[in-house]
Amino acid sequence: MHAEAKQHDFEPKIVAFVCTWCTYAGADLAGTSRMQYPANVRVLKFPCTGRIDPVFILRAFQKGADGVLVSGCHPGDCHYMAGNFHARRRFAAFRALLDFVGVDLHRLQFSWVSAAEGGKWVEVVTELTERVRAMGPMLEFKSLEHEEQWSAFQAMADVPGVVNTPELKEAYDKI
Amino acid sequence: MNAKANKNQSSCIEPSYYQAVTQAIRTQAVQVLKDGTVAGVVGYLPGRRKGTARPALITTPEEAEKLIFSPACVNNLSVYLTKSKKGVLKQGRIGIVAKGCDMRALAGLMGESQIKREDLFIIAVDCAGVYGSRAERSESVTEANIARKCHECTVHHPEGADFVAGAATELSGLTPLEAEEMARIEALPQAERWAFWKEHFSRCIRCMACRQVCPFCYCEQCLCDKNRPQAVENSPRPAGNTAWHIVRAMHLAGRCGGCAECERVCPMDIPLNLLNRRMAKELKELYDYEAGLAPAEKGPLNQYKEDDDQSFIK
């Protein structure tokens, strides 16, 4: 039976980067076992967590994701022996960098979900979705997409030495 | 000598020290060129304007007599040995003038199999600091005009070189400006950190000078130049800029030796070395790794331990 559908004010977009051998199979298991989990998640399949470049995560945020999940095989279970070990270090560093730059790490979740853990997949996805829903839309990266170089100059209109004449502003607004 | 500069110095190095280093470099360069140890020497020549220097490839003993070392010798010359600046190393063994921070880049490049130790003759300089950008170029280096990176330098007595020119006194009593700035940013609330970097990244004009000058950005094709598929937007707009800076910091993590060349060449004064240093600090804390102290076959991000921290993974 389907649970009763709830209406929410905000449906977050969650992008999940998963490895094909464990988490994708785990998510598949959740599906074939008819477990319910939020439809907010868009799953992208990769050969291995080691193939998931941090730039993919940036791009997901830029293109409108409110939360990102990266998930793969448990340590020791990697199909390619060590891909997830390398990914673990890379993402530890990447998290520190994002934090330093001022990104809220609550929007970025890492997890190990094996092919047998359909239940854990549901749990991880539900938890992330609800957390991001409570946080509201991720605006930082998205708003950058609509900004131009000159918007920074406009904000500095009163700073001495910054050329910001009405003519320039008019020309800018016409672009 | 400039009296004003004299007042706020804590470790002022006399111009005579640089003359002594210059002399030692010349003598050594002439010798290795004469006896055929090296085919050329990458070093510094005087620049056209007073108080400047420029990188040069020297191939004759006569030219080597013109080599200098001064506080204006800011460039990290190791970049000329990488494949992004094709050609220099094809001429056989090569000499290079290197400060301590440049030696870290050389060690890193050796670790990454970009250059071989036996192809190099390293003329190291026991460095007493170089000018910062926009520094007033008085005759000596003082706390007021020394580069930011030199404030916290731990490698100014170089090790493992073929020849060391000079023996500088300690650089002491300098405020660790970058560490303080990093601590300040880390202590800001998250939204303010974002605002801080957003302002800086928005100004970036994507001239890519920071990439061209970096000894470790030797990729034949930079990820940020790719357009099928495009990974990072390459026009200078805030969105692409932010991605570029995060990608750059990520690619240099665990490799960057902190020469701060990227920050020096940036025409928009973006504090790139803060990002580099933040990553270096993280990798030191997590994996006890410091880049460029010795050639290492594997950096912290291409090796692993089974029991690495995974507290952030559910």
Ligand code: SF4
């Ligand atoms: S930014 Fe990255 S891809 Fe580009 S040249 Fe540097 S290391 Fe290579």
Ligand code: SF4
């Ligand atoms: S990233 Fe900057 S500080 Fe680090 S090695 Fe490259 S140029 Fe030097």
Ligand code: SF4
């Ligand atoms: S040198 Fe400065 S302005 Fe140029 S691309 Fe690098 S950060 Fe941007």
